[in-house]
Amino acid sequence: MTVAYPHKLRNNLSARDILQRVVREREIHLMTLNRYRYNEQRSCKDLTELIEKLNGNPPEMIRDLSHHVSDESRHAMWLTDLLIDIGGPLNTPPGVSYIDEFERLIDSENYTNPEDALIAALAAINVTEKRGCEYFAAHIHALKAAPKTEENIKIRETIEKIFPEEIAHVRWGNQQLAKIAAQSPAHRQKVEATKRKYIAIEQAAYESGMDIMFGAEMRRVNKLMDVVNTLPLWERPQYLMARLPETILDPELQKVRITAAQKAWNRDPEAFVTQFIPMFLGKSIK
Numbered sequence: 001m002t003v004a005y006p007h008k009l010r011n012n013l014s015a016r017d018i019l020q021r022v023v024r025e026r027e028i029h030l031m032t033l034n035r036y037r038y039n040e041q042r043s044c045k046d047l048t049e050l051i052e053k054l055n056g057n058p059p060e061m062i063r064d065l066s067h068h069v070s071d072e073s074r075h076a077m078w079l080t081d082l083l084i085d086i087g088g089p090l091n092t093p094p095g096v097s098y099i100d101e102f103e104r105l106i107d108s109e110n111y112t113n114p115e116d117a118l119i120a121a122l123a124a125i126n127v128t129e130k131r132g133c134e135y136f137a138a139h140i141h142a143l144k145a146a147p148k149t150e151e152n153i154k155i156r157e158t159i160e161k162i163f164p165e166e167i168a169h170v171r172w173g174n175q176q177l178a179k180i181a182a183q184s185p186a187h188r189q190k191v192e193a194t195k196r197k198y199i200a201i202e203q204a205a206y207e208s209g210m211d212i213m214f215g216a217e218m219r220r221v222n223k224l225m226d227v228v229n230t231l232p233l234w235e236r237p238q239y240l241m242a243r244l245p246e247t248i249l250d251p252e253l254q255k256v257r258i259t260a261a262q263k264a265w266n267r268d269p270e271a272f273v274t275q276f277i278p279m280f281l282g283k284s285i286k
Contacts, residue, residue, distance in 0.1 A: 015138035023142045023152070030088035032139075033155065037079035038093050039132070040162075043072045046099075050121050054114075061118075061176075068125075068169060075162045082158045086151050095209065096252050102128065102205035104246070105227055107239055119180060119191055123198040126173030131206060133170055136163040197230040208250075220247045 022032050047069045051062055083090055106124065111117040136159050143156040181191040204223035208216075224247050228236050 015134045016141060019135070019138040019142040020145070023139075023146045029155075030083070030086070031093065033079060033083055034089045034091070035093045035098075036135075036159075037076055037083060037090070039099060040072050040076040040079060042099050043128075044069050044076065047072065047125075053117070064172065064176075068172075071165050071169070075165070078158050078161060082154060086154065096250070098205050098209040101208045102201060105201045105204055105224075105243065107231070107235070110235060115180075116190070116194075119177070119194050120198070122173055122176050122180075123191075123194045124201075126170065126177065127195075127198045127202040129166055129169045129173060131202060133163070133166050136166060193230070197227065200227040200230050217248050217250075220250075 019032075022028050047065055051065050051069070054062060054065075056062060080090060082088070102124070106120075108117075108120075111120050139159050140156060140163065143152050143159075146152050177191050177195065181188040200223070204220070204227055207223055208220055221244070224240070224243060228240050231239055
């Protein structure tokens with residue numbers, strides 16, 4: 001079966017590369033923790049909606065998803081307590097939302113068959129949980145190499161509590177998808193196709209939230225086309241035309257760029273000219 005592993009940002013920066021930089025800047029570090037909190041909190045809502053759609057069947061799935069909601073709620077609680085303790089933000093994270101972009105790229109309108117909808121939901125949960133595990137592992141690794149301050153130790157201990165449960169969620173998702181695929185060759189083909197699609201959707205959503213540099217709009221279009229190419233031919237035109245305008249003209253992306261530029265200027269006008277602008281344009285800094 002297809003095995004989904006998160007890809008690097010623009011095939012260049014790994015999660016470890018990113019988190020090594022994040023832990024050095026306290027403001028960015030706290031924002032990252034708040035994104036974790038928000039994602040865990042939001043997943044409770046999404047999982048609850050899935051339980052309601054399943055409407056009691058199959059009972060074993062309802063049970064497992066209910067436990068999953070409990071886990072995610074506990075993770076959000078731990079991160080909330082941590083952020084209050086260290087003076088971090090608890091607002092809706094600014095910038096392009098990974099979750100919102102992921103949901104925008106899902107073609108839920110095409111899942112009229114309950115079984116297809118369940119496979120899609122499991123694939124979506126599985127691929128996003130894998131991204132979360134990648135980041136938690138990289139964050140723990142970065143904090144072990146960072147100064148052993150009281151704050152860094154508290155952060156690492158919190159993430160270390162969450163990480164094993166997220167690994168268990170990934171394992172559960174793999175098992176559920178494998179169980180469905182084993183029912184017949186047709187089921188296996190359906191699971192494989194759905195996993196490929198959600199791998200492409202997740203990568204597109206991930207990069208949209210991380211890439212604000214010059215040319216990001218066209219890179220988003222390229223990622224959108226990666227998703228389009230996983231769809232049946234007859235679904236591609238409608239899917240593309242429904243999502244292309246917002247992919248190219250996203251006001252949130254422009255807002256993030258302006259905010260980042262203002263912060264860079266206020267912090268150090270000289271560095272803004274010598275470092276931020278070349279970085280934004282994708283040029284090497286000598």
